[in-house]
Amino acid sequence: MHEQQQHRQHRWRNQQHTDTHLAYMLVIFCRLDQRNLGDRRCALHALKRTLIDEAKARGEKPTPATVDKQIAGIERSEAALRAIESVEATGGTAHYFSLDLRDADAVQAVVDDVRNRYGKIDVLLHAGGMLIDRTLPNKEPSQFALVYDVKADGFFNLLKAATGMPIGATVVFSSVAGRFGNAAQSNYSAANDLLCKISSSMKAWRPQTRGIALDWTAWGSIGMATRGSVPKIMEMLGIDMLPPEVGVPTIRRELTYSGFKGEIVVGRRLGALMSEQDVTGGLDTDKVKALLASRERPLPMIGAVKAARLYGGLEVETTLDPQIQPFLFDHQIDGTPVLPGVMGTESFAELATLLFPGYRVAGKTGTGEIATPLGYTNSATNTSFVGWGPAEDPKFLVYIWLEKPEISIWGSEVAAPVFSDLVEDLVVLMNIPPDNVRLSLRYDGRNIAGLE
Numbered sequence: 001m002h003e004q005q006q007h008r009q010h011r012w013r014n015q016q017h018t019d020t021h022l023a024y025m026l027v028i029f030c031r032l033d034q035r036n037l038g039d040r041r042c043a044l045h046a047l048k049r050t051l052i053d054e055a056k057a058r059g060e061k062p063t064p065a066t067v068d069k070q071i072a073g074i075e076r077s078e079a080a081l082r083a084i085e086s087v088e089a090t091g092g093t094a095h096y097f098s099l100d101l102r103d104a105d106a107v108q109a110v111v112d113d114v115r116n117r118y119g120k121i122d123v124l125l126h127a128g129g130m131l132i133d134r135t136l137p138n139k140e141p142s143q144f145a146l147v148y149d150v151k152a153d154g155f156f157n158l159l160k161a162a163t164g165m166p167i168g169a170t171v172v173f174s175s176v177a178g179r180f181g182n183a184a185q186s187n188y189s190a191a192n193d194l195l196c197k198i199s200s201s202m203k204a205w206r207p208q209t210r211g212i213a214l215d216w217t218a219w220g221s222i223g224m225a226t227r228g229s230v231p232k233i234m235e236m237l238g239i240d241m242l243p244p245e246v247g248v249p250t251i252r253r254e255l256t257y258s259g260f261k262g263e264i265v266v267g268r269r270l271g272a273l274m275s276e277q278d279v280t281g282g283l284d285t286d287k288v289k290a291l292l293a294s295r296e297r298p299l300p301m302i303g304a305v306k307a308a309r310l311y312g313g314l315e316v317e318t319t320l321d322p323q324i325q326p327f328l329f330d331h332q333i334d335g336t337p338v339l340p341g342v343m344g345t346e347s348f349a350e351l352a353t354l355l356f357p358g359y360r361v362a363g364k365t366g367t368g369e370i371a372t373p374l375g376y377t378n379s380a381t382n383t384s385f386v387g388w389g390p391a392e393d394p395k396f397l398v399y400i401w402l403e404k405p406e407i408s409i410w411g412s413e414v415a416a417p418v419f420s421d422l423v424e425d426l427v428v429l430m431n432i433p434p435d436n437v438r439l440s441l442r443y444d445g446r447n448i449a450g451l452e
Helices: 037-042 044-057 063-091 104-118 141-161 176-181 185-205 230-236 244-259 283-294 340-356 412-428 433-439
Strands: 003-005 009-015 021-027 093-098 121-126 167-175 210-216 262-266 304-310 313-317 362-372 375-389 396-403
Touching: 009 230, 021 244, 063 093, 104 141, 121 141, 141 185, 167 176, 167 185, 167 244, 176 185, 176 210, 176 262, 185 262, 210 244, 244 262, 283 304, 304 340, 313 340, 340 362, 362 412, 362 433, 375 412, 396 412
Parallel strands: 021 093, 121 167, 167 210, 210 262
Antiparallel strands: 009 021, 009 121, 304 313, 362 375, 375 396
16 A cells, blocks of 8 residues: 555635635645646646656656656646636636645744735635555554644644634535545544534634535545545445536535535445444443343333444334323323324433433423414414423523424424434533533532533
8 A cells, every 4th residue: 555645735715805816725745846747638648658758768667656656746736736727717816835734833824924914714625635545553653643634733723823813614625434434544534533523613612614524425537536446446335436527516515505514425325334334333232221221210212222323323112002101091092092292202312311321401392283263273383392401400491482384293393303403502512511520520519620
C-alpha cells in the first residue's frame, strides 16, 4: 500500500455586495508547477509516455509506482490551476497560498489577511485529506498522525485562526469511511468522524455559523478512489461511485436551498457498508435481560430485547395481554383492546432509556378534537406535548402545540417526536450531563462542579 494523495484545496469564498467575488485558496504540500500540465490536459497516456522517456533520459529505471507518484503531483497542480481559472473566468480574484495546514502560524497569517481585508468569511470549505492505507500493526505512528492531522488539526487551525470573525458557513469534506468505517483506514475514518462531530456541535458554540459535514462516497473519475484497483473493489462491494456531475452540485444546493446543520451522507448504493456484521448488532442479549430484571422500576413496554443493530436500530419484542395490562383492558373500542397513544409514547421513552441511560425526562401528550357548530369533527385534531427535564430536577420546560397536523391526528405521533428532537439539542446547548454524572457531582446540596 502506498500514500495515495497528498493534497486537497481549502477555499474561502468571500462575496461582497458588489459583482466582485474573491476566493482564497490554501493548498497543502505542493507548489503550483505548470510543467506537463498541457500533457495532463491532453491525454493521460501521453503524459505517462513523456514521464517514462524523461526518466530513461536521466538514466533512471521508471516503475509504475514512481510514474504514478509523478502523475499525482501533476494532477494536483492541474486541479489547483483549474480552480484558479474557474474563479477568474467568472470575473473573480483568486488568492493562492501553498502551506501546511498543520502549521498553525502559517494558517493564522493567511486568515489574518482575510480578516484585515474583509472582516468576515462567507463560506469556509475544508477539503484537505490524504490516504496511507495500512492496518494498524503495519502503520507507523508518523503515518497515522500525518493522515489524521491534515484533516483534524487542519480544520482546528482554520477555526482557531478565525476566532471572533463572522463565518457564514463551514463545509468539511468527510467520507463514508468516517460514518461506517473502512478497512486499513482507522486514522482516516477517525479524522473524518471528528470533523462531523465538530461541525454538528457548532450549533452549541458557534450558533451563527452553519456547520455542514458531507460524507462523500467514493468519487468516480476524480479523486483518490480512481487510482489502482479501487474502482474494481467498489464494484465487488456493491458500492456505486459518485459521478462528479451529481456530487458537485450538492455543495451549492446545501448552501443555497437548505438550512440544515450537521452531517449529510452523499452517495448512491452503499452495498457492504450498510450490511450488518452481527445478527444482534453485537448486543449481549443475556446481559440486557439480566439488567432489565434487576431494575427497581420495571419497564412494562419492554419485553425481550432482540438486537441493537447499527442500521436496523433497537428491536424489542413485547407481548401485550388485556388480561394482564390494565391499560388495554380499560381501553377498548367495541370490545376490542386498543393501545392508548400515551402508552405508545411510554414505549418510545422506555426504548430511549435503554439506548441512552442517564437522561430522564417527563411529559404528557395531548390530542384534542375540534369543536364545530355541528359537533366535534373526526377528521382533524389539535395535538400537543408538554415535557420537562431532567425529570427530578427540571432545567427546561417545553410545550409543543400543533394545529390540525396532516401526518397523524395523534399527539404521540406528531408532537412527541418534536419534543424529542428539541431535547436532543437542549441537553447539548444547556450543557446538561446525564443524571448519574450530575447527581454524583453534588455535595451537601451544593453544585461543586459548576455544571448546573
